[in-house]
Amino acid sequence: MSPNGNWLARSRPAPLTLPESPLILKPLGRVPKRVGSCKERFEVPPVSERRVKERYGILGEELQEHCIDIEVVKDKVKAFEVEVPSWLFGRFGGGRFGDYMPPAPAPDANAKIRDAAFVHSLTGAAPRVAIHVGWDKPQGVAFDDVEADQFAELRTYARGQGIDIGAVNPTLFLDGTHLGSLSSPMEEVRRRLIRHCVVSCEVAEKYGRGLVTYWLPDGTNYPGQADLWGQERRVREAFREIYETASDQVRHLIEYKVFEPGTYSTVISSAGIARDIAASLGDRAGVLVDMGHHPWGVNVAQIVAHLIGEGIPGGFHFNSRYAADDDHAVEPNRSMYAIFCELVEADVVTNRDPARNWAYMVDQCSALENRIRAVLHTIDSLQVSLAKALVLDRERLGAMRAENNIIGANRVFLDAFLTDVRPIVRTARLERNLPLDPVEEYDASGYQQKIERERRA
Numbered sequence: 001m002s003p004n005g006n007w008l009a010r011s012r013p014a015p016l017t018l019p020e021s022p023l024i025l026k027p028l029g030r031v032p033k034r035v036g037s038c039k040e041r042f043e044v045p046p047v048s049e050r051r052v053k054e055r056y057g058i059l060g061e062e063l064q065e066h067c068i069d070i071e072v073v074k075d076k077v078k079a080f081e082v083e084v085p086s087w088l089f090g091r092f093g094g095g096r097f098g099d100y101m102p103p104a105p106a107p108d109a110n111a112k113i114r115d116a117a118f119v120h121s122l123t124g125a126a127p128r129v130a131i132h133v134g135w136d137k138p139q140g141v142a143f144d145d146v147e148a149d150q151f152a153e154l155r156t157y158a159r160g161q162g163i164d165i166g167a168v169n170p171t172l173f174l175d176g177t178h179l180g181s182l183s184s185p186m187e188e189v190r191r192r193l194i195r196h197c198v199v200s201c202e203v204a205e206k207y208g209r210g211l212v213t214y215w216l217p218d219g220t221n222y223p224g225q226a227d228l229w230g231q232e233r234r235v236r237e238a239f240r241e242i243y244e245t246a247s248d249q250v251r252h253l254i255e256y257k258v259f260e261p262g263t264y265s266t267v268i269s270s271a272g273i274a275r276d277i278a279a280s281l282g283d284r285a286g287v288l289v290d291m292g293h294h295p296w297g298v299n300v301a302q303i304v305a306h307l308i309g310e311g312i313p314g315g316f317h318f319n320s321r322y323a324a325d326d327d328h329a330v331e332p333n334r335s336m337y338a339i340f341c342e343l344v345e346a347d348v349v350t351n352r353d354p355a356r357n358w359a360y361m362v363d364q365c366s367a368l369e370n371r372i373r374a375v376l377h378t379i380d381s382l383q384v385s386l387a388k389a390l391v392l393d394r395e396r397l398g399a400m401r402a403e404n405n406i407i408g409a410n411r412v413f414l415d416a417f418l419t420d421v422r423p424i425v426r427t428a429r430l431e432r433n434l435p436l437d438p439v440e441e442y443d444a445s446g447y448q449q450k451i452e453r454e455r456r457a
């Protein structure tokens, strides 16, 4: 109860007034610089270069006291790269809201490439796009007729736009997979999809970067529906065949997901099961961690630490996990920071030897918000999270641990998390002639209006 009267009445929000249609919300665009007064409180001036430099200087001095060289941190932020998924830009997702789709989805694979290239031009951090073979194959080619060389043109197109093809995803959840994909009891379905995976490996080797990432929709909805071990055995046999048939230049990352589409069981439901399958294949197989694929409350940093400790090759599908899947943009929150602390500690992010790095990819497909803005926000959040992990005073943390000063260690850990590292991220951009704020630049660029005009037809 508020001392000033009825708490409920006072806290009731003002009635919501929607614009004519929620579908025509326009981006705010760059707002004019505020002059003198603080009256127009919602008009935030764009970040100024001068402010960034001032704050970078102050932060540099503070970090120096912890023996952390801000220039080294900045250079690592500059070197960080993450792939964006082609499906983010297309018509995938959003099914929970009828046929609603954020405006101007890319109508074909080339348009997805153009959007991805635009994202890279604003961030300098997304030089590759992960593709889904079944969706990004040339139009008119049937699923079963896909051959690796059909991707030559897409790669040429991507390079022409200034980016490259990254991870390759076989598409294992199309027609005919209602009884599972690689676990299907139907021999012909398994053969068809094993072939599809082998072709995907060839695409990755010839036109990508030799990385294939697998997500299977295999599971069941009811106890008793299937023989659970039989399903896993068939999946293991299929992976063995794919692994042995594919070139030894190809690396394989197996993704797990706690549930969905199966609600009762999922064949590869945990990092442990994915790890077991990968380890049984060989050292070119590893585990793909997708933030959204865990039960709430699972400590993903612990999983990352385990995989690193076991020497299992790893990769990430970044998203915020709010949707119990891959729908939403990343925020620079505490769990993302803790994950980056593990990755930085193990030197598997921005390592000079690229073979030692984990594979970093975004997997999001926001149902409601503008997807380009959402992925720019994600990339910004990842850079901020990385910078926070890099300013952690590890020596002090070690001293606190040695003394068993539990709260002290936690405070040192949080000290880096609470540091505003944005001047580092922004200086890294400035030095590469990139916009200080990619989201703001996107809003001001007119790109969205342009694709909405072009893709209206």
Ligand code: AFD
Residues within 6 Å of the ligand: 169, 215, 255, 257, 290, 317, 325, 326, 363
């Ligand atoms: C699905 C899965 C998974 C996978 C993605 C691309 O949930 O995250 O990575 O499709 O295959 O959304």
Ligand code: MN
Residues within 6 Å of the ligand: 215, 255, 290, 317, 326, 363
């Ligand atoms: Mn994923």
Ligand code: MN
Residues within 6 Å of the ligand: 290, 292, 293, 325, 326, 363
């Ligand atoms: Mn997912």
